[in-house]
Amino acid sequence: MVTIQRYLFIFFTLFSASLLAQLPQVQLADVYDETKHNDIRQYLVSEKFDGVRAIWTGKQFVTRQGNPINPPKWFTAPLPDVWLDGELWTKRGQFSVLSGIVRTKIPNDLLWQTVTYQVFDMPDTSTPFHRRYQNYLSLITKLNSPHIKAVKQYQFSDNQQLSDYFNEVTKQGGEGVMLHLAEAKHSSGRSSALLKLKPYLDAEALVIEHLPGKGKYTGMLGALRVQTKQGVTFSIGTGFSDEERKRPPVIGSIITYRYHGYTKNGLPRFASFLRERPEK
Structure with a gap:
């Protein structure tokens, strides 16, 4: 009996480890703090989209927990066999509508035509973010697909410029902004190399x-x-x-x-x- 229990323990341990290995190694944002992150010149800044986080594994879309997302085949057809990170998004203030579209196991072609994939990273543990930005920007440009978008990154010289950009985004209904440490390489888990700044x-x-x-x-x-x-x-x-x-x-x-x-x-x-x- 002890032997059976031991084998079961080993089996479930290995099975759990296998599942964890298959989970997407996503980078999670810390909270921006002006007192800690006071040199804004070190960051690339973009809008924070209120969408559904979607990791393209090169084969399929999954959530950051590893759950599959089921878009129509035409939606994923242009995507290459490379790792991408981004948000499925419709427009500002429409998260609940988008969530309903994405959660459906049998995709509705008409509703998915309102969705775009906003790519904000091309994860690579050996490449700093400013180069990864140029990589995904070049890739998405070559795809020339209207529903696959490259999230534009901005660089500011001081906190006033960041404040002005933040105000512009939120005034238009945006959720906030994201700050990527330009020289940081991709790492999984919560990281100060990726920061979020949300409304006031x-x-x-x-x-x-x-x-x-x-x-x-x-x-x-x-x-x-x-x-x-x-x-x-x-x-x-x-x-x-x-x-x-x-x-x-x-x-x-x-x-x-x-x-x-x-x-x-x-x-x-x-x-x-x-x-x-x-x-x-």
């Missing part, structure tokens, strides 16, 4: 000063100096339309701003103007 929280503050604009904003508002109920004072320089810069909220008014957590000094991170609170 919001709060209110009192306008205490108008700071003048420079460059293209000369003669207009550059930033608002504001103070929170807790007495924290800081400046907000993004999120304004040109009209709002010409006629900014008056000193003494209450504005709503959005932000993403706090810096180590207790200041709202990536603070951006949202709206002026209506007068009561």
